[in-house]
């Protein structure tokens with residue numbers, strides 16, 4: 581049975597959470613949140629699905645989705661995967677009907693609380709180019725990350741490169757799916773949510789860390805990979821990507837990271853009789869802060 585603490589962590593956005601595997605450190609840098617309307621975000625939910633989603637909702641009835649980025653530190657290299665929503669807010673009245681409010685703005689402070697400076701980041705990449713993942717890269721003044729190399733999946737750059745300001749499009753390096761971003765960190769094609777949507781796999785020597793990106797937006801979807809997301813560009817492809825990555829995610833040597841998963845962004849995918857479930861890493865577990 582799930583503990584009280586676990587239940588509470590489903591209803592709040594993520595705090596700064598770090599996981600150490602071998603000589604790799606992975607840190608979720610909180611930026612803010614977006615609220616997802618269960619009926620609307622997911623298409624064609626049954627009554628039983630709506631009931632299943634109740635523990636994942638905030639007091640206004642929205643699914644809780646964190647936003648932020650994953651800082652990966654290994655040796656003298658630092659990589660940031662995704663750059664949050666950025667310092668802005670869109671109220672529930674102004675957003676899409678499938679959403680509530682969206683708010684960012686914490687990522688710079690999250691990084692500072694680790695004692696790291698934005699210009700120390702070597703590489704910035706994105707799971708995809710939706711605006712809740714590229715926010716801090718869009719700032720007019722050139723953004724925070726003046727020194728970083730920007731790397732974007734080649735397909736994603738072609739399909740959604742217009743999201744990026746001209747100054748970034750010019751300097752972004754197109755990455756072929758399946759390549760190594762830096763030694764030990766591989767890019768995994770997970771198409772469907774967007775054409776060039778990517779996950780990542782870090783081989784740390786002390787287990788693997790699998791970045792799921794927006795293949796999943798709620799821990800509830802791990803048990804329901806067939807749920808269609810309104811914003812999946814290709815619903816059939818997105819479902820196929822989810823089902824395929826779950827097989828790898830469920831391996832014993834693998835821990836997963838999912839940017840939007842409330843305050844349970846690090847966890848394991850565990851096999852269940854009828855599929856899979858999400859088992860959050862307990863706070864205070866070995867290597868987990």
Ligand SMILES: [Zn+2]
Nearest residue numbers: 710712713794
């Ligand atoms: Zn997203």
